[in-house]
Amino acid sequence: MTQPSLDVIAIGNAIIDVIANCEESLIEQLGLARGGMMLIDADQARMLYDAMGPAREVSGGSAANTLAGLAALGAKCGFIGQVAQDQLGEVFTHDIRAGGIQFTVPPRAGNPPTARCLIFVTPDGQRTMNTFLGASHYLPAAALDETVIADAEVLYLEGYLWDPEEPRAAMRKAIAAARKAGRKVAFTPSETFVIDRHRADFIDLIEAGQIDVLFCNEHEMAALTQQDDFETGVATLAPKIPVLVVTRSAQGAIAIAGGMREQVAAQPIEKVVDTTGAGDLFAAGFLFGHVRGMKLADCLRMGAICASEIISHYGARPETNLKAFVAERMSDLAI
Template identity: 70%
Template structure:
């Protein structure tokens, strides 16, 4: 097997986050799923955008956010995702390339426009996301560069994108290509509602040994296993995937890799400003260590540091030199 050209290649939603602060009353008034992620159509997206206060536009998308952090931490990364031939598509493409990520998926002409995620952030820092996938849900298998996929040590897949049929087919093909090339497949469950809709698919992939690295939070784990007991869920899933990473918010995270277990506490944060991207950046930190063969506990610690950085400000991507931050917190 040849040495990988990339450490990680990801397939995910290409979206621009529109983030605004709001009070709890607005969440209730709009009937939003507080703290969760809901898919919305064109009309709903317009209604929610009109209800927002002053907003910031920042390129996002779960897997894209993870790559942004991983690239800042020194990994060679590439991204596959669908934007439209429009202004937000140009913004997203620029932001990915400016972060050092190779992104060459051709933009799609015509409607729908590039996806956007309307994020309402309440005073406690909790984010409520409402995602219009737009062009992202039309990523075809034909857009895959199979040589590119085969050249990456880890293929990282975003659960959010499993919902639309066309990108789901593309991701299934990408898994086949990666496994044929002897590469590892990482999967992030993304959100409990995705598991509600596609849990049979995910459980089947786990049973079939298709997933090498699985990222979940405690709520997703409970939905996946049907068991509210965290440790019981960990035991059930870790027996079937080589590497399980399960986060528990401010209670920290655990990882089990080939029978070895490690745990980490959450890094202290002076003030939680916006939890958008916390799980994405935890995955970035973990993968930045895992891809380089670091001990399991240190991989988790890297994840804790990067997650703490992103929740200390608005937006899903880091705003400081992550390499320097990890060195400061953990030592070089």
């Protein structure tokens, strides 16, 4: 097997995040599920945008956020996702390439427009996300370059994109290419509603040994295993996955690999500003350590540190020198 030229290549939604502060009362008034993520159509997107206060636009998308963190740490990354030929598509393309991430999928002509996620942030930092998936749901299997996928140590897949048929076929094709090349496949189911729709598919992938690294939070693990008790869920899932990572918000996270279990506490932070992207950046820190061959406990530490940087400001992309930020807090290791 040849040495890969990329550390991680990811497939996910190409989205622009539109973020605004709001009071708790607005969440209730709009009938939104506080702290959750809801898929919306174009009309709902216009209505919610009109209800927003002053907003900022930041390139997002779960897997793209993870890559942004990885690239900031020094990893070599590539992204596969679909934007439209419009202004937001140009913004997304510029931002991801400016972060040093390889992105070559051509924009799609015509409607629907580039995806956007309208994020309402309450005073406690909790985010309520409302996503119009637009062009991102039209990623064709033909957009995949199997030689590039085979040239990455890890293929990272975003569960959000499993919902529509076209990109789901592309992701299955990518898994086959990665497995054929002897590369690892990492996967996040992204949200419980995705699991509710596609649990059978995800269980089949796990049972068939197609997933090497699984990232989920405790609620997603409960949905996957259909076990409400945390330890029962871990005992159900861990024997089936080479590396299982479960985040628990303020309670930190655990990882199990090769029969070894490690855990990490959440990093202390002065104030939680916005939790958008916390899981994405946790995955970035963990994967960076993983592809560098670090110990399981150190991978968890890196994940927790990266997540703490993200929740200290608005948006899901690092705003500090992430490599220096992590190195300062892991001074016992060479990052």
